[in-house]
Amino acid sequence: xxxxxxxxxxxxxxxxxxxxxxxxxxxxxxxxxxxxxxxxxxxxxxxxxxxxxxxxxxxxxxxxxxxxxxxxxxxxxxxxxxxxxxxxxxxxxxxxxxxxxxxxxxxxxxxxxxxxxxxxxxxxxxxxxxxxxxxxxxxxxxxxxxxxxxxxxxxxxxxxxxxxxxxxxxxxxxxxxxxxxxxxxxxxxxxxxxxxxxxxxxxxxxxxxxxxxxxxxxxxxxxxxxxxxxxxxxxxxxxxxxxxxxx
Ligand SMILES: C[S@@+](CC[C@H](N)C(=O)[O-])C[C@H]1O[C@@H](n2cnc3c(N)ncnc32)[C@H](O)[C@@H]1O
Numbered sequence: 001x002x003x004x005x006x007x008x009x010x011x012x013x014x015x016x017x018x019x020x021x022x023x024x025x026x027x028x029x030x031x032x033x034x035x036x037x038x039x040x041x042x043x044x045x046x047x048x049x050x051x052x053x054x055x056x057x058x059x060x061x062x063x064x065x066x067x068x069x070x071x072x073x074x075x076x077x078x079x080x081x082x083x084x085x086x087x088x089x090x091x092x093x094x095x096x097x098x099x100x101x102x103x104x105x106x107x108x109x110x111x112x113x114x115x116x117x118x119x120x121x122x123x124x125x126x127x128x129x130x131x132x133x134x135x136x137x138x139x140x141x142x143x144x145x146x147x148x149x150x151x152x153x154x155x156x157x158x159x160x161x162x163x164x165x166x167x168x169x170x171x172x173x174x175x176x177x178x179x180x181x182x183x184x185x186x187x188x189x190x191x192x193x194x195x196x197x198x199x200x201x202x203x204x205x206x207x208x209x210x211x212x213x214x215x216x217x218x219x220x221x222x223x224x225x226x227x228x229x230x231x232x233x234x235x236x237x238x239x240x241x242x243x244x245x246x247x
Contacts, residue, residue, distance in 0.1 A: 055114035062155045062197075063091060067098035068185065070224040070235055071152060075099045081181050083149030088139045089156035093119025093132070099152070100131035108134045109142065140164075140171060148176055152183040157205070158197035169208040178240055182214060185222060187233040205236060214238040 054060060074080050075098065082103040087096045090108030096119065100106040110116050116136040123129050135142075139156075151172060160168060172182055184205060192199050202219055218237040225233040 051110075051112040052114050055112050055118065060091070064094070064226065065092075067094040068154050069226070070185070070222050071095055071154075071183075072098055073224055074183070080104070080152075080183075081149040084146060085150040085152065086148045086175060088151065088153050089159065090119060090134070090153075091115050093123050093134060095152065095154065096132050096134070097123040097126045097128050100128040102131065104131065104150075106132050107144075107148075108132060109137055109139060110134075111136065111138045140167060144175065148180055150181050150183065151176055154185045155187065155197060157184065157186075158188060158195065158200050160196075160198075162198055162204075165204065165208040166211070169212045169214070172209075173212040173214070173240065176240070180240070182209075182238040184236040184238065185233060186219075186236050187222075187225075187229060189232045189234060202234065202236065205238075209238055213240045215241045 080099060083105075085099060085104055085106040087093075087106060087108045088110075090096050090110050092115065093108045096106045096108035108116075108119055110119070113136050116134050119134050123132060123134075157165070157168065176182060186200055186202060186205060188197055188199060189201055190199055202216075206216070215238065216236055217239050218235065220235050221231075222229075222233040222235045225231075
């Protein structure tokens with residue numbers, strides 16, 4: 001039942017390849033039973049290996065093969081902050097290079113060595129390549145020298161185990177400048193069981209982000225979602241409102 005739902009979730013031509021990927025990731029989720037901090041270390045190596053295998057075997061049903069349309073739209077309409085941007089879990093790096101420009105340096109981060117190599121290969125001939133940096137590292141343990149004006153990601157929140165969401169939010173808050181923008185694509189908004197990808201809702205984001213001081217400045221249907229994801233994807237923009245932060 002669970003496997004039969006998965007093709008609908010990512011909806012790419014590679015969807016028939018999803019079940020083996022899912023089984024492997026699920027196995028690793030189930031094999032961890034440690035307290036939270038120790039668990040992250042375990043996630044780091046087990047997940048890194050699993051994601052790497054997905055990339056190595058071409059089991060990447062989430063990959064659009066092009067930049068995320070709504071991100072390109074925000075870039076083209078001047079609706080993204082300049083300065084330093086971060087794309088965690090960047091995969092093939094299409095989004096990284098799509099919004100990189102002379103006024104905005106973009107860091108693409110992924111824990112899979114193979115994804116990062118692929119991203120560098122795919123983007124190196126782009127005129128914007130000089131405005132990008134790709135890093136193979138774990139989002140949860142990485143500490144950069146400088147903070148970011150913008151963080152954008154797609155299919156990353158749904159890829160991590162729900163119990164890590166508060167750590168995810170704390171990390172977002174630690175990586176962004178106090179007045180920085182967090183742009184989230186909230187997907188998949190549905191009611192399937194299990195994961196990854198895990199189902200998500202606006203309330204899940206609020207539950208994670210409110211305690212670290214983020215408030216939504218925009219939540220709307222993503223009208224530019226690819227056809228199979230339409231109706232199950234929202235655009236969320238968040239900013240820190242420091243008086244609410246309790247951490
Ligand atoms: C479902 S894929 C999405 C890739 C890309 N955002 C896209 O939409 O095409 C999730 C990506 O997050 C990466 N990832 C998962 N956990 C991570 C972590 N803790 N730190 C960095 N990258 C991570 C995986 O290697 C994988 O490439």
